[in-house]
Amino acid sequence: MSQKAKGWLLVVAALAGVWLIRNGADTRLTPPGPASAEAFAAGPELLPGSPVAEPLRPSAPVRIRIPGIRVDAPMMRLGLGPDGSLDVPPAGNTDIVGWYKDGTPPGAKGSAIVAGHVDNAQGPSVFYNLGTLKKGSTVEVLRQDGRTAVFALDGIEVYDSKDFPDKRVYGSSEHASLRLITCGGGFSESTGYEGNVVAYAHLTSVR
Template sequence: MRHGADTQLIPPQPTTAQAFAGGPAPLPGSPVAEPLKPSAPVRIRIPSIRVDAPMMRLGLGADGSLDVPPAEDRNVVGWYGGGTPPGSKGSAIVAGHVDNAQGRSVFYDLGALQRGSTVEVVRRDGRTAVFALDAIEVYDSDDFPDDRVYGNSPYASLRLITCGGGFSEKTGYQGNVVAYAHLTEVR
């Protein structure tokens, strides 16, 4: 949610060229690595948009929606701890703020990612799960595809979520930017 400091800043939005042609699936020709045993993530790196941030566990709010990291911490990313850890079989859900009252936050440039971009998640077990971006899409809040974003995956996949779409001074961001990725290697 936009919290105010610089209301003239508009975060990058993905183009239709970065969206899936069909449904969520790895890019053609991209390797798909074997999933890892579960281990909590501790850090996320997205070199192309200069993200290098610690990760924290998130739960669900009273209304059943995914909690978000504390708005005042501009460089922290959360993962849904009740679900799949990044690198394990299934869809790992990761969320970060686009901005806060002080300005840009960790996922401000998420909408600028391109297919094939690398996302690295350092795990508590000492391994780094390396993902390749398959697509990035923007959805209106009223038309958010829960099954597409949160649905299970037959391989190790990652969903990166932040606020996006249109912005209203009265109600904030009108949607979400979602990046879809799959595990390609383990270091």
């Protein structure tokens, strides 16, 4: 991927984060946030002692499973909307997760960007409990090639929208890395959620 293309991906992904921030629904429930112990001490790093698998050839994901929060959901491709921002999963579908189809597929070398809603007007959605995950939690992504990419969580953090660390979240990776993103932080009736929860993971094995 060219440097220009990489830069465009960062912009696109940032726009997706803005959409998620501004479109959470006030359900009078507060999504659980990550504990400080699950954050990185300095910057993103692999979980100590965790195996690191060789990246796979690119193949589109079809389903994601996160046993720790009972997620077992289909995945859809997300492209760009008419305004140039990233499309998002349908707000009315509480059980679907999207990935940026022109970026890195989960399991391939690089940082795969995956996004899911935290809630909608009716209540919690697929990533409502993302903030409860712990370091070492398992994330499984079933792919079109029949393989299942198994990831281990390296850390999970919450960011205010004004301080969202684009390079930290969307930057390149020498490993097969995964970023799971949803809304989080405080909530404003005028603008929606004021931050994002981001879970970082790396590929540990393949089935």
